[in-house]
Each structure stands twice: as structure tokens, then as C-alpha cells.
Amino acid sequence: xxxxxxxxxxxxxxxxxxxxxxxxxxxxxxxxxxxxxxxxxxxxxxxxxxxxxxxxxxxxxxxxxxxxxxxxxxxxxxxxxxxxxxxxxxxxxxxxxxxxxxxxxxxxxxxxxxxxxxxxxxxxxxxxxxxxxxxxxxxxxxxxxxxxxxxxxxxxxxxxxxxxxxxxxxxxxxxxxxxxxxxxxxxxxxxxxxxxxxxxxxxxxxxxxxxxxxxxxxxxxxxxxxxxxxxxxxxxxxxxxxxxxxxxxxxxxxxxxxxxxxxxxxxxxxxxxxxxxxxxxxxxxxxxxxxxxxxxxxxxxxxxxxxxxxxxxxxxxxxxxxxxxxxxxxxxxxxxxxxxxxxxxxxxxxxxxxxxxxxxxxxxxxxxxxxxxxxxxxxxxxxxxxxxxxxxxxxxxxxxxxxxxxxx
Numbered sequence: 363x364x365x366x367x368x369x370x371x372x373x374x375x376x377x378x379x380x381x382x383x384x385x386x387x388x389x390x391x392x393x394x395x396x397x398x399x400x401x402x403x404x405x406x407x408x409x410x411x412x413x414x415x416x417x418x419x420x421x422x423x424x425x426x427x428x429x430x431x432x433x434x435x436x437x438x439x440x441x442x443x444x445x446x447x448x449x450x451x452x453x454x455x456x457x458x459x460x461x462x463x464x465x466x467x468x469x470x471x472x473x474x475x476x477x478x479x480x481x482x483x484x485x486x487x488x489x490x491x492x493x494x495x496x497x498x499x500x501x502x503x504x505x506x507x508x509x510x511x512x513x514x515x516x517x518x519x520x521x522x523x524x525x526x527x528x529x530x531x532x533x534x535x536x537x538x539x540x541x542x543x544x545x546x547x548x549x550x551x552x553x554x555x556x557x558x559x560x561x562x563x564x565x566x567x568x569x570x571x572x573x574x575x576x577x578x579x580x581x582x583x584x585x586x587x588x589x590x591x592x593x594x595x596x597x598x599x600x601x602x603x604x605x606x607x608x609x610x611x612x613x614x615x616x617x618x619x620x621x622x623x624x625x626x627x628x629x630x631x632x633x634x635x636x637x638x639x640x641x642x643x644x645x646x647x648x649x650x651x652x653x654x655x656x657x658x659x660x661x662x663x664x665x666x667x668x669x670x671x672x673x674x675x676x677x678x679x680x681x682x683x684x685x686x687x688x689x690x691x692x693x694x695x696x697x698x699x700x701x702x703x704x705x706x707x708x709x710x711x712x713x714x715x716x717x718x719x720x721x722x723x724x725x726x727x728x729x730x731x732x733x734x735x736x737x738x739x740x741x742x743x744x745x746x747x748x749x750x751x752x753x754x755x756x757x758x759x760x761x762x763x764x765x766x767x768x769x770x
Contacts, residue, residue: 382509391551420477441544447471501630507623625677
């Protein structure tokens with residue numbers, strides 16, 4: 363069978379679904395770990411910190427490793443590692459003297475595999491021949507959202523149909539996804555990444571580029587804008603509507619993921635008709651509106667609708683900034699994508715931290731959400747500046763062209 367760029371993109375779709383699995387499946391089992399193995403909630407919280415720190419470390423190390431062994435080898439390794447990490451949940455906590463040590467090993471393997479995928483998947487798709495790379499990037503990132511929804515919904519169905527006591531079989535079932543994708547990565551074509559060789563490399567490197575640091579800041583804002591609301595949406599549903607945690611997860615995180623995926627899907631289909639800068643400016647403004655509704659509405663259902671609006675508005679931010687970076691920092695290569703991933707991860711931690719800190723200080727989560735409004739607001743202000751700068755450059759180019767024609 364002759365595999366083409368289309369199969370490469372399909373493999374990357376599965377890569378983002380894999381990342382969604384390793385990020386969102388373990389939290390569904392945290393309470394079970396606490397009840398079955400007697401692991402304290404403090405130690406379970408440490409698992410989240412370990413996952414975040416390892417992913418940050420991978421963001422730093424990945425470019426150098428990729429340069430030595432190539433994208434294919436790194437990709438195959440990531441899928442093998444995540445397969446081991448997921449299947450390990452089914453037996454390691456039961457065979458080791460310390461169940462927590464087994465869970466920690468599995469979380470570490472998942473963090474390594476997921477961290478690698480976050481770095482490599484976007485540049486692989488960006489390098490594939492396509493008519494509209496911005497649309498392709500947005501469509502790619504929508505599969506993380508569909509993966510997130512799938513993990514929550516299908517895992518909930520598994521627990522209801524088979525029982526939570528049989529949870530140990532679930533991670534091994536989900537491990538079939540990275541295992542299949544690993545076999546795909548053995549054969550799919552992988553195209554050269556612009557900027558990874560001396561001929562196409564950005565002159566002076568990305569760290570000397572002023573626009574790179576602007577986009578780095580925007581990636582932090584994008585990650586924070588997304589997770590500041592997403593991490594607390596389940597609690598909004600549970601407390602505001604008085605529903606169970608299962609229903610709260612479906613109404614909160616699932617609704618957020620659905621609308622985030624929907625916006626990415628819509629841009630993936632119709633993106634050729636929308637300027638990416640205009641799109642980022644508009645969605646950051648819409649995100650501000652979503653934050654205001656969520657934090658100021660006295661009606662719980664309307665606050666939940668504000669969360670959903672935030673999900674829809676942040677959908678374009680992450681893939682949109684990746685695409686904008688590919689244009690404004692042409693030749694940034696793997697290092698650029700890795701640093702953007704790092705910035706996004708920092709934002710994903712900073713957003714919920716701000717909400718939690720302010721909530722603890724004043725006793726109101728809505729005030730905490732309002733405090734995190736600084737992230738989409740900063741993104742809007744900077745994008746507005748970039749938009750005005752772009753307009754000035756076009757005016758200058760038009761004037762120069764007119765003067766040249768006059769001289770002729």
C-alpha cells in the first residue's frame with residue numbers, strides 16, 4: 363500500500379487522541395486509587411505536578427533528541443512508552459510492594475510519551491503538503507478535544523456497564539490506540555521540517571527574534587485562558603446545578619471540550635476564508651465575554667453557558683498561534699514548536715493556579731475566574747497591536763509600490 367501525506371495526517375490525528383487519553387484517563391481513576399490503595403489525596407495531587415514537570419522537561423530536551431535520531435524514531439518511541447504506561451496501570455500497582463510507586467511509574471511513562479507527542483505532532487502536519495496549513499493545523503488540534511470527550515464518555519459507559527471494580531481493564535483497552543498508531547508511524551511518510559537545516563533556518567535563531575517572544579507570551583496566555591475555566595467547569599456544574607460528579611463531568615469538561623473542538627473543526631473546514639490574525643483577535647474578545655458571563659452571572663445555568671462560550675473561543679488560540687508562528691517565524695524549526703509547547707504548558711498551569719489562589723484568598727470561585735480574565739485580555743491587546751502593525755506594513759508596501767510605478 364502506497365502511503366501518502368494524508369495517512370501522515372491521520373496518524374497525527376491519532377497522536378493527539380493518544381495525548382488526550384494519557385492526560386485525561388488517569389484523573390478519572392484518582393478517586394479509585396485513593397479508595398482502593400489508601401493513597402492520600404496529597405500524594406495523588408503530586409502525580410499532577412510530576413506529570414507537568416516531566417512534560418516541561420521533555421519540551422526542553424525534545425529538539426536536541428529529534429535532531430539526532432529524527433521524527434520517526436521519536437514518534438515510535440512516544441507511542442511505545444504511552445502503551446507501556448497505560449497497560450502498566452492494569453498490573454504494576456498490584457505486583458509492586460508499593461501501589462503508589464507503580465502508579466507513579468505509569469504516570470511518568472505517560473508524561474514522557476505525551477510530552478513528546480505535544481512537540482512533534484504539529485510540525486509534522488505543518489510540513490505535510492496542503493493548500494491551507496492554518497485549517498489543517500486547527501483540524502488537527504480538534505482531535506485532542508474529541509479524544510478528551512471520548513475518554514470521559516466511553517470510560518463512564520464502561521464504569522456503568524461493567525462496574526468501577528473492573529477499572530484495571532480500561533487502561534489496557536485504551537492502550538490499543540497508541541499501539542495501532544505506533545504501527546502507522548513505522549510506514550507513513552514524514553516530511554522535512556522547515557528550519558531544521560542550515561539552509562532554511564531562521565537567521566540568528568528564534569531566540570534573537572522579537573516576534574518569537576511576543577508569540578511565546580501569547581502561548582502562555584492561550585494555555586492559561588483555556589485551563590483557567592476548563593479545570594473548574596466540573597465544579598461549576600456540580601455546585602451550581604446540584605448534580606452528581608458524573609453528570610458534572612459531562613456538563614462541565616465535556617461541554618467545554620465539545621465547543622472547543624467544534625470551533626477548531628469549523629476553522630478547519632472554513633479556515634481558508636478567515637485571516638488567522640482576525641480570527642485570533644475575534645476569539646480573544648469572545649473569550650473575554652465568556653469570562654464575564656461565567657464570573658458575573660447570578661444564574662448557574664448561564665454561568666455554565668459562559669464556560670461553554672469560553673471553550674468555543676479558546677479553540678482557535680493554540681493551533682492559531684502555532685500557524686501564526688510558522689508564518690512570522692519562518693524557519694524556526696522544531697525548536698520553535700517545542701518552545702511554544704513549553705509556553706502553553708506554563709500557561710495551562712498558571713491559569714488554574716491564579717483561579718485557585720484568588721478563590722482561596724477571597725472565598726469566591728467566580729472572583730478567581732474574574733482574576734484570570736487578565737490572560738485573554740492581554741492576548742487581545744497584543745493581537746490588536748500586531749494587527750495594527752500589520753496594517754501599517756501593508757500601507758507602507760502599497761505606498762512604496764505606488765512610488766515605484768510613478769518613477770517608471
